[in-house]
Amino acid sequence: MPKNNLVDLWLKSKKVSKQDKQAIKKMSKEQIKVNFDNSLMAFGTAGIRAKMGPGTKQLNEFTYPQITIAYAKYIVKHFKNPSIVIGHDNRLNSIEYSNLCARVLSSFGIKVYLFNKNKLMPTPIISYVIRELKSSGGIIVTASHNPKEYNGFKAYNPDGGQILPDVANEIASYMPKPKDVLNITFKPNAKNILTIDDKYIEKYLSEAKQALVDQKIISEKKKFPIIFTGHHGTSCELLPKFLNSLGFNIIPVKEQCYEDPNFTNSPSSNPEAADSFNLAIQYAKRNKSKIIIGIDPDADRMAIMINKNNKWRLMTGNEMGIIYTWYVLNNKKFKKTPYVASSWVSNNLIDRICKKFKAKVYRTGTGFKWMGALVSQKLNKEDFVVAFEEAIGALNTTLNRDKDSFTASALALEIYTKYQKQNMDFVDILNKFIYPEYGYWYGETVAYSYANILDWKPVVQSKLDMLKKFKAKKIGKYQLKRVVWNKQGDCLDWILNGDSWIRFRVSGTEPKFKAYYNLYAKDQDTLDKQVKEVKEFISKILS
Secondary structure, eight states: OOOOHHHHHHHHOTTSOHHHHHHHHTOOHHHHHHHSOSSOOOOBTTBEEEEBSSSTTSBSTTHHHHHHHHHHHHHHHHOSSOEEEEEEOSSTTHHHHHHHHHHHHHTTTOEEEEEGGGOOOOHHHHHHHHHHTTOSEEEEEOOTTSOTTEEEEEEEOTTSSBOOHHHHHHHHHTSOOGGGGGGOOOOOOGGGEEEEOTHHHHHHHHHGGGGOSOGGGGGSOOOSEEEEEOTTSTTTTHHHHHHHHTTOEEEEOGGGSSOOTTOTTOSOOOTTSGGGGHHHHHHHHHHTOSEEEEEOTTSOOEEEEEEETTEEEEOOHHHHHHHHHHHHHHHOOOSSOEEEEEETTSOSHHHHHHHHTTOEEEEEOSSHHHHHHHHHHHTTTSEEEEEEOTTSOEEOSSSOSSOOHHHHHHHHHHHHHHHHTTTOOHHHIIIIIIHHHHOEEEEEEEEEEOTTOTTOHHHHHHHHHHHHTOOOSEETTEEEEEEEEETTTTEEEEEESTTOEEEEEEOSSSSEEEEEEEEEESSHHHHHHHHHHHHHHHHHHHO
């Protein structure tokens, strides 16, 4: 085993279990370098995420207190009589880690609110409860849609939105150094740990109905079957209950709709991936359903798959964002200037729609923390339409400040129900109403994964550096007008002619490098040909 002072500390410590010491001894040189690093755990696009296991750069019973102590110091400094809401998802150790966070916070005199019996809870409800209880912030122990080996620490502001970099940087400045994590001590105060009344869950489910533009739809007869999968996560019980209360006929995929930290029946729990719907498609065939809803483990992300001409088609976050924008602006009355919030890497077709309705579009960096902050900033000043990301996930009300699969599902099913009566679906809405008026558009996110490389960031950075220096004048049939670094979007922009662009970005939560396509053409056939040429071109230079 290579020499590493941090490893020596862990192997000699009586606090480290025999099992963890054995795991450390089996680590390769590269694993030791990555897992026992002297730098602090870093907040990324959505909090801190890492694999669980021994080491200063993995999540365990030593690094969670390291992060929580820093958050506690920040809270105590900035809030009088502070209180924090804590929730968690279905992942391995999430119950234990959320209890550990509560005990650490309680030792600082902070009131901690846990849900009844510390049961798992959807992210949008936790965000809502933070606001309802007027808490100083919140913690969610979750790694969202990452593989089962991961967990995470998402920190929240009093408005129910995720913390921004300035707060994250201050919190990080209070973290004990990696060499000291084994010696962290605290004295829990059980009197400071309180239980959240279940009435807040029911209150949220009742108020979430405001996502519907047409409230009459609740009483309409809707017999068509809708397949639902919660991928063993936090939505499995509450989301079907909510949608059934709106009169929708929800059929859960039983094998994937119970709490399971091993994701036994969900090889992929990310509904952004088509293969996560494989079992649900079998249910759809048996129940003669043409629509499936898939939710990620912490229930912030929602994706829809529809059966179009006997083929299953996954609707992207961009497509649903376009449809939400178009539908709400067409059907809802506003007293103030309406606005849409979206990220720089999401489509610009919404700008064309909003222009017609004299609505504004606000662009933010990638990650819903930016959009949540924007919604709080605009509250009572302008009228909210929708906030969404290209990578699935939307916020359709101002009840909370994070992506919300509950309200997104409700509005999506309202739209689907109304157009189903005309024998139309989401694809028909795009092809028959939106594209002919606003432009034939293509959008896709292509992710290049480096999960098999432990120290992947230098490899990805070299790809980005190469693209920054790219000198070609044409990309397929499109002119490359300029290459610029988008500081606000934290991405590299290739600006093309005709309102088209390609953007490149390093993921802040996963070992991935992403290319975002936003292309237009005069008609669908021309667009299909030009997209193929562009994608082949990009694939060659990135291979």
